[in-house]
Amino acid sequence: MDDDGADVADVFAQLAVELHEEPGVEETVEAVLQFALQAVSCTHAGVALSQRRGQLETLAVTDPLIEQSDEIQRDSGEGPSLDVINGEDTVLVPDTGSDERYPIWAPKVAALSLRSVLSVRLQANGTALGVLQLSNTEPYAFEPDDDAVAHILARHASVALASARQEASLWQAIDARKLVGQAQGILMERFGIDGDKAFTVLRRYSQDNNIKLRDVAQRLIDTRKLPD
Structure with missing residues (x-):
């Protein structure tokens, strides 16, 4: 230098x-x-x-x-x-x-x-x-x-x-929200429920099975069904 x-x-x-x-x-x-x-x-x-x-x-x-x-x-x-x-x-x-x-x-x-x-x-x-x-x-x-x-x-x-x-944390949070939104849309269309109820289903599944909400949403998007 x-x-x-x-x-x-x-x-x-x-x-x-x-x-x-x-x-x-x-x-x-x-x-x-x-x-x-x-x-x-x-x-x-x-x-x-x-x-x-x-x-x-x-x-x-x-x-x-x-x-x-x-x-x-x-x-x-x-x-x-x-x-x-x-x-x-x-x-x-x-x-x-x-x-x-x-x-x-x-x-x-x-x-x-x-x-x-x-x-x-x-x-x-x-x-x-x-x-x-x-x-x-x-x-x-x-x-x-x-x-x-x-x-x-x-x-x-x-x-x-x-x-x-x-x-990086911000973009991860944004991506997670997008995934959850897509998963909510799938549940709303399939079961005729509103967004709040769809989110409740995702959150309950996440808590009951000890799986991150983001991962639950990703699985639903990929497979079009919640894992057993």
Whole structure:
């Protein structure tokens, strides 16, 4: 990246535009990782999402080594990304070959040739979304400028991810409503009942059989009958 301040500002302006133009969560994350490889001194990058009970779900990586690092963290219950999800803003591991904070994770990751690791929190409205994970095959690879750039990147990524997640949830809700509406129409036509009664039939079947309302509607649309 050019040292000229205006050029750096242009790069992040371009980043913000491109992230917000991505159609979904997966595409947004892929764009984040590609920018990370260009803007920060990392050879590998990944994004892991925060799950219930402070667990990691690997969403996207530029190399399977990052996914292996995540798996080691999940199995051992220790690691920089877990610490970030559970409250830390940033965790830097200058050299996994000598780090003593993570006695299980660090030597295993060093054996994978991931020697420098920088984990930065992704969050929106005070809630952890996940972790931006940056690694280098050389120890002591990250400079203070890399940390600053990673945080700028993480802020842009957090906004884009939060927006993408909300949009994805919105479209899922819209699709579900459309499916239920179609299923109601089938029941109304077949049994001569109104929309409220048709919805009651779908909801009761959903509750009695412990099946999501959306799935009940989809089955009715596909088979033209409620499952036995």
